Amino acid sequence: MPPAPLRRRYSAATKRALLDVAAAQFAEHGYAGTSLDVVVAGAQVTKGALYHHFAGKQALFEDVFARVEEDAAARIRAAMTSAGDPWDQARSALRAFLDVVREPAYRRVVLQDGPAVLGHERFREQEERTSRALVHEVTERVLVASAEVVDPAMVDTFSRILYGAVSAAGEQVASAADPTAETLRVECALGVVLDGLRQQATAGLRLTDPVAAP
Amino acid sequence: MPPAPLRRRYSAATKRALLDVAAAQFAEHGYAGTSLDVVVAGAQVTKGALYHHFAGKQALFEDVFARVEEDAAARIRAAMTSAGDPWDQARSALRAFLDVVREPAYRRVVLQDGPAVLGHERFREQEERTSRALVHEVTERVLVASAEVVDPAMVDTFSRILYGAVSAAGEQVASAADPTAETLRVECALGVVLDGLRQQATAGLRLTDPVAAP
DNA sequence: AGTCGGACATACTCACGGTACGTACTTTCA
């Protein structure tokens, strides 16, 4: 059965087809539950094509991972631009994230399989360029607007902790029986935390690096 | 009462040997990187023994996972009993957790491979009985000591968020170039968050469920 | 003393990731 000559000419199309099918498979069945035979069959090609475009299963997953993360970050960023006040920006970003984290694809690829497949090292590298960068950005604006003294190292530490808190909040919302109700609770709880920071801000908080400080 | 059946004792020994070897392998090479052939060879038995004691690779991992988590929770709990004030308890528990999370075994088995292998569902079930229960306990004591009104549903939401924050903090410490220095920053950052809560507590915080509230 | 069942051992299957090699089509260049 001679394959359609049309497909041969556009290799970018086959690569995208592979990525599309792989993304759907990884999202639905997870990394371990996805067979490359199924992927290539779904993309109407063979393993030769797959291994021509990707170094292996892990590399394929990494590309899918990056696409999912970038897409999510873009949407959160879009939902954030409107507000002017850093606190409002943080709040709208949180809301957008709580929406994103409810999608099965993001949960499966990024939160569930991501760390195990990529390893902590590569996982963090990937995050650094997308969602973590976003959280870092928002955190920095909030902290600068709140504290009198803000050390860059502390911004990093703070943003990572907040990122963990927000991720857990997202997981909580996503797995709740009533996600809408849980969203309210989560926003309330995080609101209390943020209010706590805000109160300290008005009291003249100084966020210095305890290591560098004399 | 006649002495313990000899048969059973030998059987228990082989099972423990399998668990020991498996724990070491999973901790060092991860779930996917661990071969059952290596495990049974290390335990001086064959696959027949393994599949007699465990339903499969995943079940074996789950037992290892439970052991690692229970061990960690026990150590944290032990480090916590001394202090009397809920805030101090929370602080010492945090410190103990930051130690635990720096161990490769815990990082690999629980944080990295856990969610992917067990799935979110079973992962949460396992957590519920150990570390999460601990965090929930501490959170409840702190909140009850702080707020005038505390809704149980909010305690759950709060503890999950705090758990995520602490986990991220642990990850941050574990992967830092200078873990000791990063520990100081993390404790400082989390201290600020806790102080924020404490200030609101003295101001008469009421932590009601926004869903149930009229 | 039989025999029943738990605790393994042995040998095998099969799915799946990865590789080696061949081939058609395209581009390059003398």
Next chain:
DNA sequence: TGAAAGTACGTACCGTGAGTATGTCCGACT
């Protein structure tokens, strides 16, 4: 313009490793 080089796959195959089917030994109970 025609041959050489390179691209973009297809085909056939291998090794590994999880899981299974079946046999067997031996302590325990009747």
